[in-house]
Amino acid sequence: MVDESKNIDLTDEHLENDSKGQLIKKAGQLRDRRNELNQMASERAGKRDDLNAKTREKVDEAQEHREKRDELNEKVQEHKEKRNELNAEANKLFDKVETLKSDMELDEGKDLEQLESEIEQLEFKQQTEVLSTEEERELIEKIESKREEYAERKDKLEDNDGLEELVEEAEEVRSEASQHHQKVTELADKAQEHHNQMIEAYREADDIRDEADEMHESFVEAQEAADRHHEDFVRVQKRLREMDKKEEKQRQSARDKKKEEAKEEAEEIYQKFKEGETLDTEDLMKLQKTGLL
Numbered sequence: 001m002v003d004e005s006k007n008i009d010l011t012d013e014h015l016e017n018d019s020k021g022q023l024i025k026k027a028g029q030l031r032d033r034r035n036e037l038n039q040m041a042s043e044r045a046g047k048r049d050d051l052n053a054k055t056r057e058k059v060d061e062a063q064e065h066r067e068k069r070d071e072l073n074e075k076v077q078e079h080k081e082k083r084n085e086l087n088a089e090a091n092k093l094f095d096k097v098e099t100l101k102s103d104m105e106l107d108e109g110k111d112l113e114q115l116e117s118e119i120e121q122l123e124f125k126q127q128t129e130v131l132s133t134e135e136e137r138e139l140i141e142k143i144e145s146k147r148e149e150y151a152e153r154k155d156k157l158e159d160n161d162g163l164e165e166l167v168e169e170a171e172e173v174r175s176e177a178s179q180h181h182q183k184v185t186e187l188a189d190k191a192q193e194h195h196n197q198m199i200e201a202y203r204e205a206d207d208i209r210d211e212a213d214e215m216h217e218s219f220v221e222a223q224e225a226a227d228r229h230h231e232d233f234v235r236v237q238k239r240l241r242e243m244d245k246k247e248e249k250q251r252q253s254a255r256d257k258k259k260e261e262a263k264e265e266a267e268e269i270y271q272k273f274k275e276g277e278t279l280d281t282e283d284l285m286k287l288q289k290t291g292l293l
Helices: 012-017 020-104 112-129 131-160 162-274 280-288
Strands: none
Touching: 012 020, 012 162, 020 162, 020 280, 162 280
16 A cells, blocks of 8 residues: 555645745655655566466466366276276176076086085995995985086086186176276376366466455556656646746846846946046946947
């Protein structure tokens, strides 16, 4: 803010009624205050320009974060599309696996290791326990049934080696899809970081811009005050020139009057000289001064 108590006031009454000395003093005060205000305005303009430069830097910084965010979001979208394509492919492969399993009835019943373990347990029971004829017959039939189930299941598996390869392929595709999903997560996090930094940079730019606007208003206030003092200084200078002209006119009038009086006196002396009167040295000098002798 401008300290208005330091400003110099100039009224029409000052211009009309103040003496020349008072006006000269007033002009000096107006000039000094004008220069002080111009210096103040210049400093504030410099600070304003520095703040505007910082605002542009922050906006540029925000734009850089925006560009990086957008680049990362594009990559996120690319990995998403690839992930979705691979997941769709994996789903188709796993559907084929399930179809094959269903055709082979491998999704029901026990696996080979379990069947082999059950057979070994039944054979151990046959060899170590005392059984009746009927119990042993039933046990033998049970062992044979398990062996048949084992052989049938083993044949089905051996006849369909492609199933394992299909499962492996499906799992590889699913794994690749997971890798793309991981990239989606990583890149999305980085994009969010740049987004947050962009928002913060824009916020800081707004704060600095507000400060620059306040400094500009302060500059305008100082500059307008300086301009007013300059205008008043010019008014005083104009008034002083008018007073100088008036004084010069008065002095010229006095000189003309004095010259006219000297001429009249010289003419009287010259008339006396023509009439034969004796002139003293002073009279002769007055005649020479007026060009009559």
